[in-house]
Amino acid sequence: MLQEKKIGFIGGGAMAEALLRGMINTGLIQPQQIIVSDIIAERRDYLAQAYAVSTTGEIHAAAKNTDILFLAVKPQVVKAVMEQLSGQVATTTIVVSIVAGLTLAALQAKFPGCAVIRVMPNTPIAVGAGMSALALGKLATKQDSDLISRIFSSAGTAVTVGEELMDAVTGLSGSGPAYGFVMIDALADAGVSVGLSRQTALVLAAQTLLGAAKMVLETGEHPAKLRDMVTSPGGTAITGIHVLEQNGLRAALIDAVKAATKRSQEMGKK
Structure with missing residues (x-):
């Protein structure tokens, strides 16, 4: 073709x-x-x-x-x-x-x-x-x-x-890599703060997000179901997620996409 x-x-x-x-x-x-x-x-x-x-x-x-x-x-x-x-x-x-x-x-x-x-x-x-x-x-x-x-x-x-x-595409996937880079950088900083070397922490953070994304795409499962598979009762993952929820990570990402979408609309009118 x-x-x-x-x-x-x-x-x-x-x-x-x-x-x-x-x-x-x-x-x-x-x-x-x-x-x-x-x-x-x-x-x-x-x-x-x-x-x-x-x-x-x-x-x-x-x-x-x-x-x-x-x-x-x-x-x-x-x-x-x-x-x-x-x-x-x-x-x-x-x-x-x-x-x-x-x-x-x-x-x-x-x-x-x-x-x-x-x-x-x-x-x-x-x-x-x-x-x-x-x-x-x-x-x-x-x-x-x-x-x-x-x-x-x-x-x-x-x-x-x-x-x-x-x-909306611009706000989500067009701008989305920037959000991902911020999360990888933050996770790497966290790794350094608990004793990992910078390079090891960066590889761990980036590959972990890559793997999580690949699981969503290849399994077709809802992210919440995959999250539940990781969060055992009283375990480390649910403890970490609790802190993320307390600090508004989910709301911040939603607000970021909405703000970026609005900005794209404003730029399109110029």
Whole structure:
């Protein structure tokens, strides 16, 4: 399904690199099918050497005759980029934006006749463990959705939601890695405080959260049920959970997601 597609990237930053790495490493796409446009020559040279993809400093060259075109530039320059591309992209091209805050309506206005898809990935996509949410434009078909989902699934997991939920996605999975990093850092500090070395505490904390997440995803069990499996009567885990509840960890995480969602909504109105 993807072996005959030509893929273009406007912007060759970390997210673009994570995607092309995922596609190439999983065999979805061959390097010769990909062309990346970036304004920084050193970045173009790096991508060409690391992944054997074609690179260019000219955005029109990356957009010409592509079947799928990824917009992977900074939000502050995306309007200028779309202006340059206006009228240059064939209506058979699927235009995919990973630009924060760029709406489907804005995409559709600049690429009339194209199927447009908006995606919110998160940073763990860089290590093949990303969480990406897709929102489909009015011209995007199920086949288009399946195609783009396969690409993002090559670097993690992908789901499809209505665009009205993209701010909620941003508040939860988009911002979520930051919450996880804070928890890992805090757990590592706690480990040091009870006598562990910093490096050992960090590995213990990070791997423990990774394992807990993997159990939720692979067993399909509710987190509360898995928690109950760990909390034996009068044991250490229930004692620790009691302290977490006393200090409002659950409420703090809920409030963090709600606040981040609200902030995303505010940013989208600017």
